[in-house]
Amino acid sequence: MSWISNYVRPKFRALVTRSDIPENLWEKCDSCGQMIFHRDLANNLRVCTHCGHHMRIGARKRLELLFDDGEYVAEPLPETVTDPLRFRDRKRYSERLRESRNKTEESEAIIVAHGTVNGYPLVVAAFNFAFMGGSMGVAVGESLVMAARLAVDKGAPLLAIPASGGARMQEGILSLMQMPRTTIAVDMVKEAGLPYLVLLTDPTTGGVTASFAMLGDINLAEPGATIGFAGARVIEETIRQKLPDGFQRAEYLRDHGMVDMVVDRREMGATLGQLIDLFQRREPRSTVIPLAEAADALPENPSLDETAAAGEERQAAE
Template sequence: MAWFKRESKGIITTTEEKKEAPDGIWNKCPNCKKPLHYSEQVENQYVCHYCNYHLRIGSKEYFSVLFDNNEFTELFGNLISGDPLHFVDTKKYTERLEESMEKTGLKDAIRAAHGKINGQDLVIACMDFNFIGGSMGSVVGEKIARSIDYCIANNIPFLMISKSGGARMMEAAFSLMQMAKTSAKLALLSRAKIPYISLLTDPTTGGVTASYAMLGDINIAEPGALIGFAGPRVIKETIKKDLPKGFQTAEFVLEHGFLDFIVDRREMKAKLATFLKMMAN
């Protein structure tokens, strides 16, 4: 068994002494399956440098990409969902919330913050898919509504970054109410002539697509993002027709007039700064 342990020339290695790479340093691109080092992901703004696939990221990463020097003030950070319906499926909704908060370090599926992009003030509300699938509950709607009120009070443009599986079933009608609530608030923002940019990322579906995600003065998306309302199976059963290939991709949605631009994440900050300057003038 000597070949398990070599001691010649001062080298001592055993299988017990082998060190594994810490979790999170390497992962695999979901598209091309090639290994990506974490430092390379950060440097390339979480875009695969082999195939340009835009990796799914959350509010922490988007804030670091967009805000100048990653400096911002978080808004309404202490809001937590209640359990008005006392929902129980395989487990209590309150237990699901506690598990998600512990796992992600987030209070809910959205964070809002005020900072600067190339010196221009901007409020960003960004959804996090890792928190119960980025589902839209009462806290998501309330944070968006309060962010819009903050923008109106301070005359600051608003950017909404959507990433969601749709309405949160555990809150039922309370979740669906957020569609009308946020849409009404956006109407007030428009009346105040304050710019609203909507950024749709992978995936943006359900009631989020059917409300605030599609109401921007400018609607933009990242390349390859899944954008839709219902799933392909439901749509096919409803219309009784075969669906075109890739019909829920950002590129298809742009071609059919529901988006204004598709913007690479590495160019996003510069593009947003240009849009803000243009609308301010």
């Protein structure tokens, strides 16, 4: 009996028990509540197969979707002071940074990369919301300035992809100073005659919205993305009025002129390629006919004086 209990039964259980099955095979949609198989969700670029809700994706994955063949070069971020104010709440700011870096395997809440889209060079500054809510501190502001300089040096458009809760409170006034710095960086790109595009993703709020995120030559947004400055609840309590349905959503902002286009994630690469082609193409798409040749090719028509005279004779006869 002991031989069966100690040897046969464990062997039998090992054969029929699957211990290597991951626990996250299914994911629940935040919008419709449907359960989606993880492979189907990945194949659909984390867009719900039932309702089309766009779930959040990482910055690296987004870069792979945008660049040609998923290939790009990530630039090392500039070094800045790690904890300028020696801030501490329930944890030290330095500890929070260390935890976020271990969790995301990134040094900051932004990635600056360059590559080609539709054959044209492009510089991208993409936020990673998983890193302290994509908050903008000194390092993020300095990285955006670096991205603008890189775009000017390469003569390439700059695309910003914010996904942020706003300024990083652990850096106080220094984080708020990044708002004018990033605005100046955008002006640097525009003064060089280069396009500046923005892809607003969920969420884009706070000081990020109040600075570089709304200054694009063309502002794109993903469907259903939350875009605003203050939270809807704070606004309602301030103005003491009920906000309209869909307030601070991408579609609402498009209908009210704050966003130019709301584009499905599965079509974002093609749309960006078309926009960059329109901005960067120097030659016309079709053959240009010289004005003299075009005039010679027109059929002969009576002069204006002859037409007027004929009209007067017709009126006299009547």
